Amino acid sequence: MKLRPVLLVLVLLSGFYYLTTRVATTGSLARWVQHGVKPMETEGGAITGPLSLTTASAAPAFDSEEQQNIAVYKKALPSVVNITSTAVAFNFFYGPVPQQGQGSGFILNKDGLILTNNHVINNAQRVEVTLSDKHKYKATVLTVDKGHDLALIKINNVPNLVPATLAESHSLIVGQRVYAIGNPFGLSGTMTRGIVSAIRSIRGQEGNPIEDAIQTDAAVNPGNSGGPLLNSRGEVIGITTMIASNGADQSSGIGFAIPIDTAKAVLDDFAKYGRVRRPSLDIVTLPIGPDIAQQIGLPSDYGILIERVLPGGAAEKAGLHGGTQKMYDGNVPVMLGGDLIVAMDGQEIASPQDLSAAMNTHRAGDTVTLTVFRGQKKLSVKVTLGDAKDTVPGSQGEQV
Structure with missing residues (x-):
């Protein structure tokens, strides 16, 4: 009878030895965890409580809102360009000093016409366009409309250009979703999202009136100028032109875009007369x-x-x-x-x-x-x- 406790202790020790040497090294213990066996939480190396793990069986699908965001970006990005303008200024000793500015624009047709803001290329001696595929091309300024802060530039002999799709802006409703794609602070291919906050008349950077400007809370910053403001179908409804910064050179949640209907009228004049006849x-x-x-x-x-x-x-x-x-x-x-x-x-x-x-x-x-x-x-x-x-x-x- 005295041998029974000794045998019980030996059986328990053998079982513990088997679990710690054989089961742990073969990974069976991990499979037990995945099937509901809860190991203990640790604190300072000591076991203190249960730990429950849940792993996804497959990669999660995008929800409908995310799918729309992705679709707009994929459709519009190939049409958006980065514009670098180089002008010559003079230092204290009247020596010429090159100055560079950056902005955005979008492709109008396969011939290489690009629409942007006049202030993006104003007084530039050299204008360079970088496409979404990172290829760079020298651009020629065809004509400008300072009154509407618009400029038409062109790159030549570039294959496989993807023109933007132009919508209409006269029927925009406050509250509808909009997207801005451009190159804020030189960060190419950046998309932000917001809504149409208001439709109002404003004064541009040079004091020029912009009627029916599209106000939006989509984040726009220096470098977004000239880029497209898009509807939820990825169509251009405006040209991002300025921000209400209250003295800070960054987004304050109030940006403005020139309505695309205004730009269409300007482009029509460009085509017929070679200049704007407002x-x-x-x-x-x-x-x-x-x-x-x-x-x-x-x-x-x-x-x-x-x-x-x-x-x-x-x-x-x-x-x-x-x-x-x-x-x-x-x-x-x-x-x-x-x-x-x-x-x-x-x-x-x-x-x-x-x-x-x-x-x-x-x-x-x-x-x-x-x-x-x-x-x-x-x-x-x-x-x-x-x-x-x-x-x-x-x-x-x-x-x-």
């Missing part, structure tokens, strides 16, 4: 709302008031009247008493955006019919549109 009424204007209309006794609570008619321009030739009475809006002088534009060709003009949209459907030399109030009298006036210049008057109003 239509103009040759007037300086003041937007009118209900409060101002009531304050100064206008017959309509909306419209565009003509402050000044430019000498020799389209409006003067048509007999339109500018203001004659000076008053102040805060510290800014404005001229009252001019004609109030309320419609063009029967289309209501309630804001500068309405007037810009109506003008974008015409070219210099077209004749339009304006509906105006002169005092309390309603008139129809035919105006032959002039050819806008790239000057921007220093006034509260805008030249159109």
